[in-house]
Amino acid sequence: MKRIVWLLALGFGTSEATAQINGPALGPNRITQAAITGGALSLRDIRRRGLEIFTSPFNHLDGHGDGVVDPLDTVSPGGRPTTNGTWLRVNGLDTQTCLECHSIVSNATIPATLGIGGVAGIGGSAFAGVTSIDIVDADASGVAEVVGRLINPPFLFGSGGVELVGKEMTTDLQVLKAQAQANPGVSVALVSKGVSFGSIVYDDNTQTFDTSAVEGIEHDLVVRPFGRKGEFISVRAFDVGALQFHMGMQPVEVVGSGVDGDGDGVVDEILVGELSALHIFNTNLDRPVEVGSRRNQVKRGRQVFFDAGCAACHVPELGTQTRTLDLAFPEIETDPTQNIYYSFDLANGPAGFRKSPNGGIRVPMFSDLKRHDMGSGLAENTGSALDPFFITPRLWGISDTAPYLHDGRALTLDEAISMHGGEGAAAAAYFGGLSAIDRVRLLAFLGSLRTPTDPAADISQPVRQ
Numbered sequence: 001m002k003r004i005v006w007l008l009a010l011g012f013g014t015s016e017a018t019a020q021i022n023g024p025a026l027g028p029n030r031i032t033q034a035a036i037t038g039g040a041l042s043l044r045d046i047r048r049r050g051l052e053i054f055t056s057p058f059n060h061l062d063g064h065g066d067g068v069v070d071p072l073d074t075v076s077p078g079g080r081p082t083t084n085g086t087w088l089r090v091n092g093l094d095t096q097t098c099l100e101c102h103s104i105v106s107n108a109t110i111p112a113t114l115g116i117g118g119v120a121g122i123g124g125s126a127f128a129g130v131t132s133i134d135i136v137d138a139d140a141s142g143v144a145e146v147v148g149r150l151i152n153p154p155f156l157f158g159s160g161g162v163e164l165v166g167k168e169m170t171t172d173l174q175v176l177k178a179q180a181q182a183n184p185g186v187s188v189a190l191v192s193k194g195v196s197f198g199s200i201v202y203d204d205n206t207q208t209f210d211t212s213a214v215e216g217i218e219h220d221l222v223v224r225p226f227g228r229k230g231e232f233i234s235v236r237a238f239d240v241g242a243l244q245f246h247m248g249m250q251p252v253e254v255v256g257s258g259v260d261g262d263g264d265g266v267v268d269e270i271l272v273g274e275l276s277a278l279h280i281f282n283t284n285l286d287r288p289v290e291v292g293s294r295r296n297q298v299k300r301g302r303q304v305f306f307d308a309g310c311a312a313c314h315v316p317e318l319g320t321q322t323r324t325l326d327l328a329f330p331e332i333e334t335d336p337t338q339n340i341y342y343s344f345d346l347a348n349g350p351a352g353f354r355k356s357p358n359g360g361i362r363v364p365m366f367s368d369l370k371r372h373d374m375g376s377g378l379a380e381n382t383g384s385a386l387d388p389f390f391i392t393p394r395l396w397g398i399s400d401t402a403p404y405l406h407d408g409r410a411l412t413l414d415e416a417i418s419m420h421g422g423e424g425a426a427a428a429a430y431f432g433g434l435s436a437i438d439r440v441r442l443l444a445f446l447g448s449l450r451t452p453t454d455p456a457a458d459i460s461q462p463v464r465q
């Protein structure tokens with residue numbers, strides 16, 4: 001009930017009710033980077049500001065939308081033909097607020113549980129890089145092919161732990177890269193946290209690395225946990241593009257301070273401090289939970305999960321060495337230890353991760369953070385090629401987040417597993433051959449992976465101003 005009231009009151013949840021009527025949604029009290037690093041604001045204050053940015057419906061006074069059309073590039077944010085207020089939907093300019101696509105905490109409850117940072121159904125899917133949709137079925141195939149990407153939104157819960165795992169892995173891999181360089185001709189195994197990313201060799205004669213045996217990540221050995229293709233090192237890196245793509249909101253860190261990057265008459269649309277607040281808010285969202293893991297059926301299902309080979313990619317848990325997530329600006333992809341401006345504890349703070357004995361946290365996300373070839377059936381059609389690679393999606397919270405797979409084509413868990421092809425084909429075949437009872441057990445185990453019930457409980461009470 002509480003959350004339903006909250007959603008109804010959304011229009012009043014930002015700093016000023018009147019802002020929705022005749023002023024910018026972000027209001028007059030913009031948060032700056034200096035205010036965040038200055039130490040005068042509490043973590044809670046900053047998170048609350050981040051929440052406001054995440055949930056405020058931006059309008060033209062904030063700089064929503066793109067300005068004049070760029071005839072040379074009418075597809076990318078900044079040049080899209082949107083001056084007259086047209087919602088393109090395809091290739092962005094599809095919403096006013098992040099919340100429109102990240103607002104379902106569970107659709108396994110009746111009614112659905114709403115909350116900030118969740119998933120969306122098909123209505124919230126994004127169309128990216130789309131050049132054609134075969135709406136008239138020109139080739140009479142019975143299928144409306146999409147050239148480009150149709151992607152269903154994942155949730156942001158627990159993303160602080162995910163980001164920390166990724167950064168520690170990157171740091172490990174960069175050390176191994178340096179080792180390879182120091183030992184020319186020796187193949188160095190790229191293993192971090194028990195996950196193998198292949199191997200690398202340095203050739204002293206050509207002074208280059210042979211990266212042909214690197215697996216699951218780019219050859220720069222940077223782990224990028226975010227985006228279904230594994231393209232972004234951090235939530236911040238993702239958020240920059242999300243603001244531009246979905247809303248035509250141009251961050252200062254991209255276009256420059258005082259610069260009207262998209263020609264819509266508004267400058268400083270998203271300040272550096274505002275993106276920091278958004279990042280801090282997102283990475284402090286509560287983590288998913290396991291419910292009923294002691295039940296016999298769930299325990300047996302967990303065993304089936306291992307026997308079927310699921311855990312090879314959906315690695316149940318990865319641990320970290322520290323409990324502190326350091327945020328950097330500007331971010332250096334190969335070195336997460338540079339330019340740190342803010343840090344917080346992921347165990348004792350709102351994210352609530354369980355501590356591990358070695359001083360780190362446990363991140364039970366069920367992913368190896370590697371990209372895998374999932375076969376031609378799941379491949380995305382980029383126009384020039386079929387791209388079958390996806391990062392292993394995290395399965396924590398999975399029982400609350402149908403539909404499944406990158407484009408939401410699987411409406412049940414059963415379908416999602418059966419559709420695994422390529423590197424996942426053997427696991428799908430094993431699943432297909434399970435006895436009825438083992439199938440029920442496996443699904444019971446997946447059913448125990450739940451989203452947090454109220455992911456930003458302490459800061460999400462609606463305020464009517």
Ligand code: HEC
Pocket residue numbers: 054094095097098099100101102124125126151152153154155156225226227228229235238239242243246278282
């Ligand atoms: C039109 C729907 C839509 C809107 C609006 C939207 N998102 Fe998303 N979001 C998505 C989709 C789809 C993905 C998956 C994208 C991908 O895989 O590349 C996603 C992924 C993400 C991720 C990465 C999650 C992960 O685990 O990989 C973050 C972070 C995120 N969104 C933040 C935001 C923020 C911040 C905003 C507001 C500025 C926003 N999103 C607005 C649909 C949306």
Ligand code: HEC
Pocket residue numbers: 305308309310311312313314372374378390391392393394395398403404405406407413416417420423424427428431
């Ligand atoms: C080779 C690595 C690999 C193996 C093995 C594997 N998966 Fe996956 N799994 C993936 C990838 C990659 C995706 C994303 C595919 C997509 O989005 O099109 C995925 C998607 C899923 C999804 C949907 C997740 C979502 O958020 O939409 C579920 C559920 C799932 N896998 C369960 C399983 C189970 C159960 C097994 C064992 C029977 C298994 N997987 C074996 C890599 C793997």
